[in-house]
Amino acid sequence: MFPQTIDGIKDHLKTKGIKPSLQRVKIYEYLITHRSHPTIDEIYNALADELMTLSKTTVYNTLNLFVEKKVAIVILLEENETRYDADVSNHGHFQCIECNKVLDFNYDLAQHPIKDLEGHMVTEYHAYMKGVCNDCIKSKKEC
């Protein structure tokens, strides 16, 4: 599903019109190897050790570029918290309100025609849910 090698990542980015700089490749690699839908902060903190001079501005620039070039999508689940996902296919997200974990789920809204939207041109589909994940349900029962 995702490129498996650094060269694969470079080729993928090039195909999408993105020059594969070190920072961009590392950020994309982080996104595809950490499917937790990280925030800018999480990405920055994770890579700052390895890329000593990395700045948050670059992380912002890069993710804005990724979204514009459609190699990543923005995930909105909470106010004041923008998360990113390298899986650009139509799928849903479930966030646990106890542990804040985000799970993907298979669901393509585009497959469900909506009467109220006839006549409009739909280009993006988003579905998300919140609740308590099974891990947190278990931990609660133990108390």
Place this chain on the structure above:
Amino acid sequence: MFPQTIDGIKDHLKTKGIKPSLQRVKIYEYLITHRSHPTIDEIYNALADELMTLSKTTVYNTLNLFVEKKVAIVILLEENETRYDADVSNHGHFQCIECNKVLDFNYDLAQHPIKDLEGHMVTEYHAYMKGVCNDCIKSKKEC
């Protein structure tokens, strides 16, 4: 669907555990008479003339209270933009990427069981789409 009178609004807020102060009643009235899913700024600007001393803090406080007491929901459609809706039922939102208008649509995600989420407890359902509304499609054709 929504209370039709000021007294109706007061009763509704009281039922939900909210003391109906002037500011709260006016903000709730604005929400149910302007179904455009306004931002804090839009609500503040719309009411500032009438409520001379209204502060943005009060608009923030009030909407946080409304969400907590479940008389309004947060609508996330864009980064850094929180919108509010007094319709707390499960339904979807469509935003036009040309004119930014937000339309409601009838769609209850809760009616669509998701295999990947078996074992988790889902308490909130959100669906939204983006695209170009029919008004903007028409204006484009005219050019």
Place this chain on the structure above:
DNA sequence: GTATCTGCAAAACATTTGCAATTCT
């Protein structure tokens, strides 16, 4: 050598907090 990319510092916004003044009962 010219374009682009990076990263610092500052600016721009959105939201929250602390607290004093006001309102309501």
Place this chain on the structure above:
DNA sequence: AGAATTGCAAATGTTTTGCAGATAC
């Protein structure tokens, strides 16, 4: 009077912008 609410000013946090230096082709 006592409790809750309002609203100002300051603080916090996130994202963008301007620009100078570094990098790539």
